[in-house]
Amino acid sequence: MKIPLHITVNGQPREILVEPTRTLLETIRVDLGLTGSKEGCGKGNCGACTVLLNGMAVNSCLVLAVEAEGQEVLTIEGLSQGNRLHPLQQAFLDQGAVQCGFCTPGVLLLAKSLLDTNPHPSEQEIRTAIAGNLCRCTGYDKIVRAIVAASKQKVAP
Amino acid sequence: MNPFEYRRPKTLRETLRLLAAAKDGAKLLAGGTDLLIQLKERRTLPSLVVDIKAIPELQRLEHVSQRGLHLGAAVSLNRVLDYPLLAQHFPILAQACVQLGSLQIRSRASVGGNLCNASPAASTAPSLLCLKAQAVIAGPGGRRRILLEDFFQGPNQTALGKDELLVEVFVPTPSPSSRGCYLQLTQRQEMDIPMVNVACLLTLGRGGRCQQARVALGAVAPTPIRARRAEALLEGHALNSQAIQEAAEAAAKESSPIDDVRASAEYRREMVKVLTRRALQSCLEEAASP
Numbered sequence: 256m257k258i259p260l261h262i263t264v265n266g267q268p269r270e271i272l273v274e275p276t277r278t279l280l281e282t283i284r285v286d287l288g289l290t291g292s293k294e295g296c297g298k299g300n301c302g303a304c305t306v307l308l309n310g311m312a313v314n315s316c317l318v319l320a321v322e323a324e325g326q327e328v329l330t331i332e333g334l335s336q337g338n339r340l341h342p343l344q345q346a347f348l349d350q351g352a353v354q355c356g357f358c359t360p361g362v363l364l365l366a367k368s369l370l371d372t373n374p375h376p377s378e379q380e381i382r383t384a385i386a387g388n389l390c391r392c393t394g395y396d397k398i399v400r401a402i403v404a405a406s407k408q409k410v411a412p
Numbered sequence: 413m414n415p416f417e418y419r420r421p422k423t424l425r426e427t428l429r430l431l432a433a434a435k436d437g438a439k440l441l442a443g444g445t446d447l448l449i450q451l452k453e454r455r456t457l458p459s460l461v462v463d464i465k466a467i468p469e470l471q472r473l474e475h476v477s478q479r480g481l482h483l484g485a486a487v488s489l490n491r492v493l494d495y496p497l498l499a500q501h502f503p504i505l506a507q508a509c510v511q512l513g514s515l516q517i518r519s520r521a522s523v524g525g526n527l528c529n530a531s532p533a534a535s536t537a538p539s540l541l542c543l544k545a546q547a548v549i550a551g552p553g554g555r556r557r558i559l560l561e562d563f564f565q566g567p568n569q570t571a572l573g574k575d576e577l578l579v580e581v582f583v584p585t586p587s588p589s590s591r592g593c594y595l596q597l598t599q600r601q602e603m604d605i606p607m608v609n610v611a612c613l614l615t616l617g618r619g620g621r622c623q624q625a626r627v628a629l630g631a632v633a634p635t636p637i638r639a640r641r642a643e644a645l646l647e648g649h650a651l652n653s654q655a656i657q658e659a660a661e662a663a664a665k666e667s668s669p670i671d672d673v674r675a676s677a678e679y680r681r682e683m684v685k686v687l688t689r690r691a692l693q694s695c696l697e698e699a700a701s702p
Contacts, residue, residue: 256417258418274415275415275416275417275418275461276413276414276415276416276451278448297452298449298452299445299448299449299513299514299516299517300603302514302516305516308519311490311519312515312516312519313516313519313520314445314516314517314520316448317444317445317448317449317517317520318444318448318520319418319441319444319448319461319463321418321420321463322441322444322463322465324420365515365516368515369515383602384515386514386515386601386602386603387513387514387515387516387517387602387603388514
């Protein structure tokens with residue numbers, strides 16, 4: 256039986272009906288049509304489905320949509336402000352930190368959660384923090400460089 | 413996933429009522445990082461999933477000075493790690509929590525879930541065994557409190573009845589003069605399940621004499637275990653390299669590992685010795701440099 260779900264996604268309040276078996280990732284991708292969040296492993300190993308739930312990075316494949324009742328979700332679609340890229344997005348472009356792009360939305364959101372709590376992380380702290388985000392292109396060095404570069408910038412107002 | 417009903421009770425009483433009514437068809441959901449995988453792989457087919465995160469008691473995280481830490485069963489690992497007194501009073505628990513899964517996993521996963529899932533390799537178990545943690549369990553007949561070492565009954569089996577739930581883990585504050593260490597051996601540096609994990613907690617008196625010793629092992633027996641012979645070899649004796657070596661060898665003999673995808677039994681037993689030795693050595697070094 257479907258249950259009414261009230262969530263705020265990228266600043267917009269949404270009300271939809273979901274089955275209890277629906278994952279938050281399925282709701283984001285299928286019910287809301289926001290396909291920036293990816294499904295890699297579906298088991299919490301790869302981090303491609305990372306979104307921010309009340310500001311905390313989670314694997315949306317391991318959260319039931321109904322668990323997010325009343326909470327705020329930030330997906331990659333909500334990271335920029337209109338056409339103005341988030342400093343992390345700009346840094347990823349500048350550093351060439353995107354290869355196939357499949358891991359990129361998850362890495363960006365994980366990096367945002369890191370910089371929100373630790374604005375100037377060391378390289379080692381960055382590497383530890385992104386341990387749950389697999390890049391099958393193995394482009395980790397440029398990802399780390401981009402996060403370092405973004406952390407050195409003044410955060411956009 | 414097979415269809416199930418979802419409930420999010422706000423009180424323990426309501427939760428116990430749901431569990432009783434569901435017979436054995438209910439599964440409790442805290443962080444979901446183990447349960448959702450089991451649901452997806454149809455390894456469990458509950459008719460009811462009870463989300464316990466809205467129950468205030470299960471979100472309790474409070475250190476009562478001199479006594480201990482009340483760690484609600486649904487508190488996320490990241491919340492535990494952010495708790496200011498954790499590293500000060502319970503460093504071996506902090507060392508275990510920070511090595512469990514990824515940041516994303518730790519946003520959701522709880523110590524209570526790690527224990528109730530009852531993997532022999534549960535990251536938080538050896539440290540909590542050393543800390544003499546107690547499981548506070550609620551059921552239809554009221555509350556009961558058992559030592560964590562009696563909580564684990566076998567792989568993925570706990571002392572919880574079908575109509576009971578873990579309310580909190582109570583972790584007594586160890587003596588200020590105690591020294592501890594948690595070590596885990598994994599193939600990868602991050603995001604891996606231990607092949608072996610070891611915790612130890614020693615109370616050292618004058619002249620380095622070991623007054624009290626706790627050594628606990630994970631992933632090398634059907635449940636996380638205490639290495640009691642190793643503890644007995646340490647207690648009452650001066651902690652030196654010979655005592656450490658003997659205790660490490662005793663711990664290896666007390667383990668009963670199996671061959672599996674992560675490591676062979678023989679390698680695991682050898683690594684129990686190595687990790688126990690290193691953990692005890694670290695306590696000795698820490699005690700020497702106040």
